[in-house]
Structures are given as structure tokens and as C-alpha cells.
Amino acid sequence: MIEAEGLGRGYGEVQALESLDLSVPEGTVCALLGPNGAGKTTAIRILATLLAPDTGTARICGYDVATQGAQVRRRIGLAGQHAAVDEALTGRDNLFILGLMHHLGRRAARARAAELLQRFDLEAAADRPVKGWSGGMRRRLDLIASLIAEPPVLFLDEPTTGLDPHSRDEIHSAVAELTRSGTTVLLTTQYLEEADRLADNLMVIDSGREIAQGTPEELKDLIGARVEVVLPSDEQISQAEQALTALGGDDVAVQEHRVSATVKAGSLTLPELVRHLDELGITLQDTGIRRPTLDEVFLNLTRSTR
Amino acid sequence: MRDALPAAERLLTSVIRNPAFILVLVTAPIVLVLIFGFIFGGAIALPGESSGGQTYREFLLPGLLVMTASNIVPSMVSAAKENHSGLTDRFRSLPISRAAVPAGSALATLVYGVISFSIMMICGLVVGWRIRGSLADTLLAMLILLLFQFSASWIGMYLGYLFDDEETAGQAAILAIPPGMVSNVFVPTESMPAWLGTIAAWNPLSSVAAALRELFGNPSAPTGGAWPLENPVTASLIWTLGLLAVFVPLCTLRYARAGR
Ligand SMILES: Nc1ncnc2c1ncn2[C@@H]1O[C@H](COP(=O)(O)OP(=O)(O)OP(=O)(O)O)[C@@H](O)[C@H]1O
Ligand SMILES: [Mg+2]
Numbered sequence: 001m002i003e004a005e006g007l008g009r010g011y012g013e014v015q016a017l018e019s020l021d022l023s024v025p026e027g028t029v030c031a032l033l034g035p036n037g038a039g040k041t042t043a044i045r046i047l048a049t050l051l052a053p054d055t056g057t058a059r060i061c062g063y064d065v066a067t068q069g070a071q072v073r074r075r076i077g078l079a080g081q082h083a084a085v086d087e088a089l090t091g092r093d094n095l096f097i098l099g100l101m102h103h104l105g106r107r108a109a110r111a112r113a114a115e116l117l118q119r120f121d122l123e124a125a126a127d128r129p130v131k132g133w134s135g136g137m138r139r140r141l142d143l144i145a146s147l148i149a150e151p152p153v154l155f156l157d158e159p160t161t162g163l164d165p166h167s168r169d170e171i172h173s174a175v176a177e178l179t180r181s182g183t184t185v186l187l188t189t190q191y192l193e194e195a196d197r198l199a200d201n202l203m204v205i206d207s208g209r210e211i212a213q214g215t216p217e218e219l220k221d222l223i224g225a226r227v228e229v230v231l232p233s234d235e236q237i238s239q240a241e242q243a244l245t246a247l248g249g250d251d252v253a254v255q256e257h258r259v260s261a262t263v264k265a266g267s268l269t270l271p272e273l274v275r276h277l278d279e280l281g282i283t284l285q286d287t288g289i290r291r292p293t294l295d296e297v298f299l300n301l302t303r304s305t306r
Numbered sequence: 307m308r309d310a311l312p313a314a315e316r317l318l319t320s321v322i323r324n325p326a327f328i329l330v331l332v333t334a335p336i337v338l339v340l341i342f343g344f345i346f347g348g349a350i351a352l353p354g355e356s357s358g359g360q361t362y363r364e365f366l367l368p369g370l371l372v373m374t375a376s377n378i379v380p381s382m383v384s385a386a387k388e389n390h391s392g393l394t395d396r397f398r399s400l401p402i403s404r405a406a407v408p409a410g411s412a413l414a415t416l417v418y419g420v421i422s423f424s425i426m427m428i429c430g431l432v433v434g435w436r437i438r439g440s441l442a443d444t445l446l447a448m449l450i451l452l453l454f455q456f457s458a459s460w461i462g463m464y465l466g467y468l469f470d471d472e473e474t475a476g477q478a479a480i481l482a483i484p485p486g487m488v489s490n491v492f493v494p495t496e497s498m499p500a501w502l503g504t505i506a507a508w509n510p511l512s513s514v515a516a517a518l519r520e521l522f523g524n525p526s527a528p529t530g531g532a533w534p535l536e537n538p539v540t541a542s543l544i545w546t547l548g549l550l551a552v553f554v555p556l557c558t559l560r561y562a563r564a565g566r
Contacts, residue, residue, distance in 0.1 A: 045395075048399045049398075049399065050395055050398055050399060070401065073399055073400060073401045074401040076399060078395070078396060078399040080392045080395050080396065081392075082391075082392040083392060084391070084392030084393045084395060084396040085392075085393065086316060086320060086393055088320030088323055088324060089316065089319055089320050089323070093316075093319055097312050097315060097316045097319070098396075098400075100311075100312035100315070101309060101312045101313070101397075101400050101402055101406075102400070102401070129323060142392075145396070146396075149401075
């Protein structure tokens with residue numbers, strides 16, 4: 001559905017995107033993660049035909065974004081990073097005009113606007129100019145504006161930034177519902193639990209390059225698990241450190257009576273750990289092996305390129 | 307092209323909700339007629355007239371209509387302002403012709419034009435301007451005026467997309483004044499130095515103003531033998547269609563390419 005190879009784009013001195021490969025199969029959600037300035041918006045703008053790539057090619061539903069722009073635009077919906085709604089118009093008029101631009105016809109455009117406003121809980125404000133709406137309401141309006149023509153491919157640039165938990169949930173369930181009916185979604189986000197929840201596939205980029213990609217689980221495996229051993233006193237700390245190193249632990253850290261280390265994912269089970277420490281005569285107060293959160297994965301991956 | 311209609315409807319709907327805009331749209335023509343008519347009217351006499359006043363006001367009104375039609379500043383500033391907005395990005399990602407949004411703005415400008423020209427003409431009738439031409443001529447005059455305004459808004463939008471920044475476009479607005487001055491809009495070109503007179507004669511504003519004067523049957527300025535002033539109606543049509551032929555594609559290309 002979305003295929004990109006070697007996409008690159010510079011702005012003068014800045015190389016915003018460097019050789020990005022991306023493939024999003026039909027009906028799946030891909031989340032693009034990365035710190036500010038990583039090139040996420042640049043990637044989305046290229047795929048939505050708003051920006052010409054310097055290098056590489058991209059295809060949406062088989063149509064080339066550089067040479068078959070009109071075909072591509074017929075199949076995509078875009079909710080950009082900055083709310084793209086006309087402040088002087090009411091919410092309803094915004095959707096109505098966009099419906100007309102999608103050739104829905106006046107009656108159908110009215111009906112579609114009403115349906116979307118109701119579904120996303122914006123009916124109460126629908127007939128007030130958007131100028132007087134809150135930021136989160138505008139964001140929601142912007143998002144539903146990209147759904148008007150029910151496009152098979154949807155680009156959402158930070159769709160939930162600035163939304164309250166309730167609205168965020170609503171957007172999450174809308175995205176989930178859309179993918180169930182076969183829509184392909186490429187979204188960017190700063191919220192990792194959101195990516196964890198929505199995305200079938202994640203791609204982490206930094207400084208315009210891919211630094212990791214895979215399912216959320218695969219990414220977590222990438223940085224391994226954290227082993228933690230809590231001792232009753234500080235007597236056996238150095239022994240515990242040696243024991244963890246012997247088990248293949250990296251990044252050994254000590255904090256009061258707490259010794260921790262990173263091990264390869266799946267390389268160590270809890271019973272093995274306890275048995276090993278017991279054999280060495282180390283007394284335990286508490287111990288555990290914890291998988292990393294996506295936040296930790298993210299920090300770990302992007303830190304190395306700083 | 308039918309995609310331009312919703313784009314125009316968007317602008318008109320937002321204007322309806324903006325009382326300040328409507329107030330300016332309605333009062334500006336009145337103020338212009340009064341100020342120019344009575345300030346310049348008292349001081350300027352047409353060649354062959356002993357004093358200004360009445361005759362000058364009759365000469366002036368077509369000039370003011372042309373002046374208003376040629377005001378490219380609003381199109382320029384709003385094009386520069388919207389060029390990088392999220393809204394324009396959304397329009398660019400829609401399956402509509404790349405000319406649709408600029409064309410919609412030009413159409414909306416045309417609607418404002420019809421309103422301000424009508425008010426200006428009513429005001430003119432009150433202070434002594436008269437239509438002495440036939441109905442067909444009057445309608446032709448209106449058509450030329452609207453065509454001219456339509457082409458002017460494409461020039462304005464092109465420059466707006468080119469400057470790409472609201473501040474720059476605002477500063478550049480001052481440059482929109484000289485074309486009105488170096489023309490027969492306010493004064494006959496005769497009194498200008500020869501070289502300036504030639505430029506003024508070939509200024510599209512002069513052709514259109516002369517065409518309106520001829521079609522409305524208002525006093526006109528001596529032509530000095532210049533072809534565009536001898537044949538103002540033909541010259542105006544050539545000018546406006548020529549400008550459209552150049553600036554519609556230029557502007558559309560700029561719009562489609564912005565930010566790429
Ligand atoms: N129009 C532009 N002109 C110059 N540089 C730009 C332009 N747009 C983006 N850049 C640069 O390109 C790089 C990538 O920007 P981009 O907007 O793609 O980042 P992002 O990942 O979307 O960041 P954020 O999370 O802050 O939205 C940045 O270094 C930015 O400064
Ligand atoms: Mg961004």
C-alpha cells in the first residue's frame with residue numbers, strides 16, 4: 001500500500017531525511033517515531049505529494065508520488081501536524097466545503113458532515129466558528145476532515161498531540177476501526193504507549209535515518225531485559241555484580257542495595273537467576289526481570305545517535 | 307474548474323461572518339469617490355476646460371473603478387499568508403485541480419468587485435457622473451472591468467506566492483501605487499514628459515480607463531496618437547486576456563510547487 005525506497009530530502013544545509021525505506025501493508029498501522037526534527041513530518045509530506053523527494057521513490061497503492069500525484073491524491077487523506085481548518089468558518093461548514101471539494105454533492109456533503117460531527121462528539125460546537133474552539137476540538141475536526149472521502153490510505157501527523165485522554169481514546173478507537181475495514185495508516189507520534197497500542201509496526205528514525213524497525217515486541221527485545229537484584233544489606237554487592245556480569249549482563253548499575261543489569265531478551269529466566277544466585281550464597285530480598293517499556297527503547301535507541 | 311466553486315464558497319462564507327470586512331467593502335468606494343472627486347476635482351482641470359469640478363469628476367470615476375480593480379494587494383497578502391498554512395497543505399493533498407484554489411480566490415474577489423463597483427457607480431451618479439453610452443456599451447464596459455480585475459487578482463496571487471511571506475508582501479504593497487500614477491487614471495498623460503507619457507499610454511490601466519470612458523461616454527483625455535488609447539476597447543481586451551494567459555499558468559505552477 002505504502003512503499004518507499006531510499007527517500008531523501010534536504011533543506012539547504014539540513015538533511016531532513018536520508019535514505020528512508022518504508023513498507024506498510026494494506027490494512028495495517030505503521031507508527032513513525034523519532035525525536036523533534038527527526039524528519040517525520042518531512043516523510044509524511046513527501047508521501048502525501050506535498051514535497052518532492054531529492055532522492056528515492058515512493059508508491060501509494062502502486063502510484064508514484066512524484067509522477068502520478070493526481071492518482072495518489074485520490075487515495076489519501078492527510079491530517080497534518082498543524083490543524084488545517086478554516087478558523088472563520090464553523091466546524092460544519094469546514095466539513096461541508098471539503099465534502100464539495102471531494103465531489104460529494106451538496107446534499108451528501110451535508111449528510112457526511114453531520115454524521116462525522118456526531119460520531120466524534122463535536123455536534124454541540126458544530127455551528128460556532130472554529131476560532132472559538134479549543135485546541136483539542138480543532139485537532140479532532142482536523143482529523144475527521146481527513147476522513148471525509150473514506151480514503152484507503154491515511155497519513156496522520158501527531159494525531160493526538162494536545163488531546164485529553166478521553167479524546168485520545170476516541171481517536172484510537174477510530175483508527176482501530178478504520179484499519180479493521182481495510183484502511184492503511186501511517187502515523188507519527190510522540191506517545192509511545194499510543195504506538196504500542198495502535199501500531200502493527202514501528203519505525204524509529206533520528207536525524208533522517210532509520211535506526212530501528214519492527215513490531216513493538218521486536219523493538220523491546222532489541223534492547224533486552226533489565227535484571228534487578230535487591231539485597232538485604234550492602235555486604236554482598238560486589239558478589240552480586242560479578243554474578244550478573246557472569247550471566248552476560250551489561251550496564252551493571254548499583255543503587256543502594258539494588259544491583260541491576262541488562263541481559264539479552266529471553267536469555268535468562270527468573271528461576272535460572274534465582275538458582276544461580278542461591279548457588280553463590282547470595283541472599284536475596286527481592287529480584288525480577290523486567291521487559292523495557294517503549295519509552296526506554298526509544299531513549300536507548302535515540303541516545304546512541306546523539 | 308468546477309472545483310473552484312467550493313473554494314470560492316469557502317471565502318464568501320467566511321466573509322459573510324465577518325462584519326468588519328463587509329463594512330470596509332461597502333465604505334471604501336464611497337470614501338474614494340468623495341476624497342478623489344472633491345480634492346482632485348477642485349484642483350485639476352481637463353485640457354480645454356476652464357475649471358475642474360464637475361467635468362473632472364466625470365473623467366475621474368472610470369479611473370477610480372480601474373484603480374479599484376487593479377488593487378492586487380489583498381490577493382497578494384492573503385496568498386502569501388496562506389501559502390504555508392496547514393489549510394493550504396490540505397487543499398494541495400486533495401484530488402482537485404491545482405488551479406482550483408487560486409481560481410476560487412479570484413472568483414471570490416470578483417464577487418467583492420461587483421459589490422464595490424456597484425457602490426462606487428451609485429456614489430458617482432450622486433456626485434455628477436453620468437452614463438451616456440448605450441446599454442450594450444455599458445455592459446461591455448462592466449465586462450472589461452471585471453475581466454481586468456480577474457486578471458489583476460491572478461497577478462496578485464502570483465506575487466504573493468512568490469514573496470511567500472506576509473510581511474514581505476505587505477511591504478511590497480507600496481509598489482502597487484506607481485502603476486496607477488503613471489497612467490491616465492487621475493490625470494491626462496499629456497502633461498507628463500514625453501517618455502513617461504509613452505509608458506503611461508501603454509499602461510494597461512490607461513487602456514482600461516480609456517475604454518470605460520469611451521463606452522460610458524465620459525470625457526476622455528487626449529490620446530496623443532498612441533495606439534492603445536486610440537483603440538482602448540481592443541487594447542483592454544488584448545491586455546486582460548494576455549495577462550490571464552501569462553499569469554494563470556504561472557500562478558498555478560507556483561501554487562502547486564510551493565514548499566516542494
Ligand atoms: N521548510 C523547511 N525549511 C528548512 N528546514 C526545514 C523545513 N522543514 C523542516 N526542516 C528541517 O528538517 C528537519 C526535519 O524536520 P521535520 O519537520 O520533518 O521533523 P519532525 O520529525 O516532524 O519533528 P517534530 O517532532 O518536531 O514535528 C529539521 O531539522 C527541520 O529543521
Ligand atoms: Mg513533525
